[in-house]
Structure formats: structure tokens, C-alpha cells
Amino acid sequence: MSLPVLFGANVDPLALPLGSSGDQALLIDGLGLDLLTIQDHPYQASFDDTWTLLSFLAARTRNVTLVPTVASLPLRPPAVLAKAAATLDRLSGSRVRLGLGAGAFWEAVEAMGGRRREPKEAVDALDEAISVVRAMWSGERSVRVRGKHYSLAGVRPGPAPGPDLGLWLGSYGPRMLALTGARADGWLPSHAYLGLDALPAAAGRVDAAAEAAGRDPSTIRKVYNIAGSIQPRSEGAFRGPAAQWADHLAELVATVGMNGFVIWPEGDHAQQTTAFATEVAPRVRGALHRDARPLQTQLLG
16 A cells, blocks of 8 residues: 655754754644654754754654654764664654665765765665664664674664654665665655656666565655745746646656655745645645546546
8 A cells, every 4th residue: 555645844954043943843843744854964064963953853843753864874873873763763752764874975974083985885884784773673682783884792772662663765876776675664865866857767776676675665655855946937847836846746656656755945944844835735635636536436527
């Protein structure tokens, strides 16, 4: 059975002006959006720490699910990250999903004490990190993972998180996409790095890998991060009226299998987030509902 389509908005972890991220989070929660995402770049001097901010915002909000997009693996040991995610999931009422990435901006990572990894090594490390995270969430009495990059040597994991705490990967290359389909609960590509022309083939790789692993591709959460502007005049994809946005998103659900969309607002954050929640999301849901009606009902009007 297909997953319901989710909608959300991004909050940049800007340290100044103080309190702006909290105001944005309260708006997102109050509008009834499903997801609140925060990018993770600890080496960025103008950013607050993403995990600390997620915890702060989880305490201030009531319904929205919070997702790092995506946690930087080279700077966050997976066993500790898994424990932190499980704790926040329990304390927030199962409102956390762990977005995880192999790493990027390697010079900045090295400057902060992380290790630079070549592409193959980065994917290998992420694969091992997934095993560590799964083990830490397993509820088993004692777990061991043997890896070149990450290991567990008889650690006692716990407390176990709820069943909804998923592991979502930010992935683009062939091996990363295959890893997502085979082992992850969700996929978090961004339009800035994976355009509409390349999205179908990438989604196809995720689905093929899921099927090869004996999994149902329709159970994988696929969330498209979109930086854009809802505006009266059309200036291309994701820069135009709400109706145009809704048409694009409904088509991506129907033809590519995407089942989540997060706006990274350009311009006035409050105005753009409100328009996405009140004008775009309802149009998409309405279109999907009409398309899902039985054929006889559609013919009868």
C-alpha cells in the first residue's frame, strides 16, 4: 500500500537573529505541516548546531516530525547519533526521523577534525554506519558490528526507540541510491542537486535496489527538498503560482513515486511557508484524491 504524501518546510539553523528558528518552527507546526527539516553543517560559523536545535524545537512544537537533512556522518559517530535520535524520538512522541549522509564539503569537515573520505570509502563507511544504527535501535541485550570504519564490541543498546523512527538517506550516486533502496527507510534528494530531468532515473535505481533486496519500493519514504518561490508569475519550475507547484508535485507522485515534499523557502519564510501549506498542499491532496477515485465514480462525475 502506498504511503500518504507528506508536506513540510525547512528551517535554516541560522544563529541570528536569535529566536527566528523557533518562530519558524512554531509556524510550521501551527500550519499543520508534516515535516520540519534542518540542514547539518557544524563547520558553518553562522549556524547553530543542528542536533541541539532539533531537540530545542522538538520541545517547543507538538505535532510536526523533525528531520536533519542530513546529519553529517564524518562528524557524528553513528552509535552516539543513533542513541541521540532514539532518545529524542522517545521524548518527542515519535516525532523524529534520522536523515543521514555520507559527507560533503570535505575541507570544512577536515578543518573541524573529521576525516576526509574518497567517494567509495564514504559509501562503505555509510553502509557500516547503517549497521551500527540498526544495532543500536534493535533492543537486543548486546550487539556487535565489525567494520573497517565503524564497529560495536558488545555494547548494550537502549532504550529502544519506537517503531516509526526511520533512517532516511541523502543520496545521489549509483551506489548510494542502491544502498538507499536496499537498506534505508527513506530517501531525501534535493532539487538543487537532482533536477526534474534526473529524478525519475534516480528513483528507479532506488526502487530496483529495493526489489532486489526483497523489499516493496512503495514502503520507502521519498522526500524531495525544493528551494523555490510561490509567486504570481511563472519563471520556471518551482518559481510560479501555487497551481503550477501543485501540478508539478502531483505529477511527481503519479509518475516518479515521490511521496513527500519540503519547501526551502526563497524570500519571506513565513509567507512562503504559509502559501505552501494553505495553497499548494491542499491542491495536491485534492488532485491525488480525484485521481484515486474508482473509474466508475470518475465517469459519473
